[in-house]
Amino acid sequence: MPKKRATVIIVDDNDIMRTMLRSILRSHSYDVVGEARNGVVAVDLATRLKPDIVCLDVVMPEKNGLEALGEIKAARPETSIVMITGNADPDTVQEAIINGAAGFIVKPFNAARVLDTLDGISAKLPRKPR
Numbered sequence: 259m260p261k262k263r264a265t266v267i268i269v270d271d272n273d274i275m276r277t278m279l280r281s282i283l284r285s286h287s288y289d290v291v292g293e294a295r296n297g298v299v300a301v302d303l304a305t306r307l308k309p310d311i312v313c314l315d316v317v318m319p320e321k322n323g324l325e326a327l328g329e330i331k332a333a334r335p336e337t338s339i340v341m342i343t344g345n346a347d348p349d350t351v352q353e354a355i356i357n358g359a360a361g362f363i364v365k366p367f368n369a370a371r372v373l374d375t376l377d378g379i380s381a382k383l384p385r386k387p388r
Contacts, residue, residue: 275342
């Protein structure tokens with residue numbers, strides 16, 4: 259039986275970043291089930307769609323990635339969250355890890371870096387029976 263494709267939600271206020279991530283993930287064995295441009299929508303989507311992984315930008319309008327991270331982890335502790343940031347300052351990284359982030363992708367990213375990070379997280383996901 260083929261293993262289930264990991265489901266992913268992409269959250270970034272930049273349309274180009276979302277498009278790039280979507281094409282990288284879809285070209286490999288990921289199922290992009292939703293997209294959002296701010297943390298408010300991200301929390302709603304994560305709660306409703308129950309993805310395996312959320313790729314979450316740190317700096318966004320309305321609710322930033324760190325706030326959304328805390329809310330998503332509170333509602334769905336089993337969801338793995340990868341933070342995406344153009345500014346990997348130690349305080350942000352530390353706060354995200356304390357709040358439950360599973361990994362980091364620093365912009366500008368390339369496909370290999372994104373897939374390495376997500377493949378590592380995906381390998382640890384509990385496999386849901388179909």
